[in-house]
Amino acid sequence: MERRTAARFFTPRRVARVAILVALSAVGAFIKIPSPTGTVALDSAPGWLAAYAFSPVEGSIVGALGHLVSALSTGFPLGLPVHLLVAVEMAVFVAVFGLLARKVSIWLAIPVGIVLNGVGGAAIMIPIGGVGMFVSLVLPLTVGAAINIVIAAAAGRVLKAAGLAAADEKGGRGKQEKSA
Numbered sequence: 001m002e003r004r005t006a007a008r009f010f011t012p013r014r015v016a017r018v019a020i021l022v023a024l025s026a027v028g029a030f031i032k033i034p035s036p037t038g039t040v041a042l043d044s045a046p047g048w049l050a051a052y053a054f055s056p057v058e059g060s061i062v063g064a065l066g067h068l069v070s071a072l073s074t075g076f077p078l079g080l081p082v083h084l085l086v087a088v089e090m091a092v093f094v095a096v097f098g099l100l101a102r103k104v105s106i107w108l109a110i111p112v113g114i115v116l117n118g119v120g121g122a123a124i125m126i127p128i129g130g131v132g133m134f135v136s137l138v139l140p141l142t143v144g145a146a147i148n149i150v151i152a153a154a155a156g157r158v159l160k161a162a163g164l165a166a167a168d169e170k171g172g173r174g175k176q177e178k179s180a
Helices: 004-008 012-029 045-053 056-073 080-103 105-121 124-161
Strands: 032-035 036-043
Touching: 012 045, 012 056, 036 124, 045 056, 045 080, 045 105, 045 124, 056 080, 080 105, 080 124, 105 124
Parallel strands: none
Antiparallel strands: 032 036
16 A cells, blocks of 8 residues: 555656756756855755645655755765765755645744754754854855745745645645646
8 A cells, every 4th residue: 555655646747846856956056146154055945945835745855855966066075974964954844844834834934944954954063063063054054044945935936826836735726736
């Protein structure tokens, strides 16, 4: 029975959508926005968008794979084990954002996602680099999260208004995903 459920989830349309969004994450890794705290890349916006517009599971997959592709493009600067941990962290943060956006409100999900990614993302580095690493990462991660999440929320609202997104649990606009 589980196999049939997984087969229904991984429809060709869903797999293609996830692949396209992961590719957009790779492209976003090369789009740098200068900020007072360094540069901010647009690599996580597709993951946040997928969680809001399609499903938290799709968002988690895009968020995790998108981070790994982005880190690969810079040579895994923190080492592969750390980036694998960050990929899992991104999957969880994006899923929480998607659940809140779809079941409660996008207006609650936005600040929660920013805090999770900005503060939580920096906090996971304390055992590795100490409090100094946390302090040096919290501002750029928070700025980056804010930019990526706001872009994703705006794009998600456009997709929902156009009927191109999956319907959310609280009766929002969008199409119901049909199983194959």
